[in-house]
Amino acid sequence: MPEEIKAHITGVVFQVVARAGDTVAAGDPVIVLESMKMEIPVEAPSAGTVREISVAEGQTVQEGETVALLE
Amino acid sequence: MFDSVLVANRGEIARRVIRACRVLGVRAIAVYSEADREAPHVGDADEAVLIGPPPARDSYLNVAAILEAARQTRAQAIHPGYGFLSENWRFADECGRAGLVFVGPPPAAIRAMGDKTEARRLMARAGVPVVPGSDGAVRDPEHAAAFAESVGYPVILKASSGGGGIGMARVDRPGDLARAFTAAARRAEAAFASGALYVEKYLEHPRHVEVQIFGDASGAVVHLHERECSVQRRHQKLLEESPAANLSRATKSGLVDAAVTGAREIRYANAGTVEFLVDAAGSFYFLEMNTRLQVEHPVTEYVTGVDLVVAQLRVAAGESLPWRQQDIVQRGAAIEARVYAEDPERGFVPSPGTITRLDLPDAAGIRIESGIAHGSTVSVHYDPLLMKIIASADSRARAIERLDDALARARIEGVKTTLPFLRRVLRHEGFRQGQVNTQMVEQGAFNA
Numbered sequence: 116m117p118e119e120i121k122a123h124i125t126g127v128v129f130q131v132v133a134r135a136g137d138t139v140a141a142g143d144p145v146i147v148l149e150s151m152k153m154e155i156p157v158e159a160p161s162a163g164t165v166r167e168i169s170v171a172e173g174q175t176v177q178e179g180e181t182v183a184l185l186e
Numbered sequence: 187m188f189d190s191v192l193v194a195n196r197g198e199i200a201r202r203v204i205r206a207c208r209v210l211g212v213r214a215i216a217v218y219s220e221a222d223r224e225a226p227h228v229g230d231a232d233e234a235v236l237i238g239p240p241p242a243r244d245s246y247l248n249v250a251a252i253l254e255a256a257r258q259t260r261a262q263a264i265h266p267g268y269g270f271l272s273e274n275w276r277f278a279d280e281c282g283r284a285g286l287v288f289v290g291p292p293p294a295a296i297r298a299m300g301d302k303t304e305a306r307r308l309m310a311r312a313g314v315p316v317v318p319g320s321d322g323a324v325r326d327p328e329h330a331a332a333f334a335e336s337v338g339y340p341v342i343l344k345a346s347s348g349g350g351g352i353g354m355a356r357v358d359r360p361g362d363l364a365r366a367f368t369a370a371a372r373r374a375e376a377a378f379a380s381g382a383l384y385v386e387k388y389l390e391h392p393r394h395v396e397v398q399i400f401g402d403a404s405g406a407v408v409h410l411h412e413r414e415c416s417v418q419r420r421h422q423k424l425l426e427e428s429p430a431a432n433l434s435r436a437t438k439s440g441l442v443d444a445a446v447t448g449a450r451e452i453r454y455a456n457a458g459t460v461e462f463l464v465d466a467a468g469s470f471y472f473l474e475m476n477t478r479l480q481v482e483h484p485v486t487e488y489v490t491g492v493d494l495v496v497a498q499l500r501v502a503a504g505e506s507l508p509w510r511q512q513d514i515v516q517r518g519a520a521i522e523a524r525v526y527a528e529d530p531e532r533g534f535v536p537s538p539g540t541i542t543r544l545d546l547p548d549a550a551g552i553r554i555e556s557g558i559a560h561g562s563t564v565s566v567h568y569d570p571l572l573m574k575i576i577a578s579a580d581s582r583a584r585a586i587e588r589l590d591d592a593l594a595r596a597r598i599e600g601v602k603t604t605l606p607f608l609r610r611v612l613r614h615e616g617f618r619q620g621q622v623n624t625q626m627v628e629q630g631a632f633n634a
């Protein structure tokens with residue numbers, strides 16, 4: 116069962132750091148959001164392989180929205 | 187005086203400048219992005235021009251769109267506020283070429299102070315103290331050690347091409363220097379493709395004290411006393427006050443003299459602020475100069491009784507400074523609290539949203555500079571400052587009391603705000619005694 120990585124704040128996707136297929140450790144940034152002139156990373160909650168990145172750079176995401184799937 | 191001024195900003199500062207235009211009977215023209223169609227500053231102005239989509243680079247930082255808005259509305263001057271284009275010397279220069287008066291200093295002064303190494307060099311040349319440093323890269327750990335011995339430990343190693351704290355290392359003892367040097371050089375190399383490091387004396391628990399200065403085209407420069415801005419987080423100020431508590435007469439007079447000397451050196455005109463770090467012994471060092479109106483200007487207005495924004499417009503229109511130094515007396519005390527849309531209980535993460543409730547206190551000695559109204563959208567695209575609440579009184583203790591009372595009665599719902607954090611600061615014993623430094627917030631002094 117893939118794990119959903121959710122945005123913890125509302126913001127605009129500034130950078131997509133990880134790609135589908137990448138192996139990540141817990142705490143690695145998956146995407147970076149820009150909100151109110153601050154850049155805030157959304158991190159992998161646990162180690163795994165990124166199955167899908169569900170957002171693109173420049174897109175606005177709401178707090179709680181899924182930005183990637185991890186397995 | 188001008189007939190019309192375009193205000194190239196948004197939020198509370200755009201409203202503040204529009205109010206100053208009203209005082210002078212000047213037509214105020216607002217600009218706004220698509221995200222700000224309903225923003226209060228648009229309604230305040232006599233005329234408003236849409237300049238582009240929500241991202242700042244497409245609107246409030248879009249020089250061509252702003253100059254075109256000025257042309258369309260036949261504005262004679264542009265007030266940049268703070269942030270956005272206010273410290274962009276090219277923009278100031280382009281205003282001049284387009285026949286518009288830029289309300290601020292000459293482009294050359296903005297440019298000189300924008301380059302931090304150049305600013306340090308110019309201030310040192312004028313005799314203003316700067317943090318003792320190696321003024322350029324050191325060759326190797328031995329070279330760094332020789333320098334550290336001369337200024338005394340602790341020292342800090344910084345990446346010559348760096349920023350954002352990367353490659354910085356504090357060194358407390360001679361024995362730690364070689365290893366710290368190697369590690370910092372490696373990090374700097376990885377981040378900036380240059381391992382060059384320079385050395386500076388590390389200031390332990392410094393205070394941030396700044397001096398408001400004002401110049402005119404004739405070369406006259408005055409100061410409007412100091413502001414204490416030590417309560418800050420990641421270089422973002424949270425509370426500011428004037429006068430600074432527990433500042434010796436000697437340090438105070440040294441600071442204001444240095445600020446005026448520095449401003450004269452660069453032929454400064456209009457409003458500006460010279461920032462200093464002050465150590466426990468009262469020694470002070472130039473940090474940087476902000477070549478614009480400062481967010482925290484209201485505390486200076488309170489204690490001196492002047493209207494800084496009106497003075498900016500008058501001086502930009504060619505008038506002489508409206509005051510002599512001896513006329514500018516510091517009376518009473520004023521404190522400003524910056525209310526940000528950030529969640530202090532979650533590491534100050536941004537909290538955009540819609541304002542669903544807004545009740546603000548109306549009391550003696552309280553001034554509120556707000557950029558929002560009930561129903562306002564607080565957008566992800568801009569700075570999180572919602573408003574400033576400023577209290578003044580005959581004493582610092584009374585001003586703190588008034589501010590605490592105002593913050594307790596302010597109700598802002600729909601977004602998280604820094605209000606609860608600000609109240610903790612005001613109740614902190616060290617703060618009440620005026621014992622503050624720039625590292626307190628990050629060291630958790632005010633945590634719940």
